[in-house]
Amino acid sequence: MNIQELQYCGDLMQSSLMADPILTLFGLCVWILQLIGEVTGMSYESANILIFVVLHPALTITLFVLWRRSRREALEYSQKDTDSHD
Numbered sequence: 575m576n577i578q579e580l581q582y583c584g585d586l587m588q589s590s591l592m593a594d595p596i597l598t599l600f601g602l603c604v605w606i607l608q609l610i611g612e613v614t615g616m617s618y619e620s621a622n623i624l625i626f627v628v629l630h631p632a633l634t635i636t637l638f639v640l641w642r643r644s645r646r647e648a649l650e651y652s653q654k655d656t657d658s659h660d
Contacts, residue, residue, distance in 0.1 A: 590598045610621040 607621045
């Protein structure tokens with residue numbers, strides 16, 4: 575792909591983004607899922623399930639647990655610090 579083709583693609587994306595940003599974003603997401611499917615050998619549907627039913631909830635739960643643990647440790651540390659000053 576040469577620079578002129580890249581410029582054309584960029585102009586096309588910009589014009590479609592201005593015309594309907596939601597549809598453009600949706601199309602981009604579908605394209606990414608199809609690309610993931612092609613690279614991994616999965617179908618579009620399998621890639622969608624893996625990302626949004628398995629990976630995203632697992633990541634969300636993991637980050638929540640890490641946040642709670644960090645918050646608890648910070649509270650325990652601040653209580654120890656307060657107790658040592660008394």
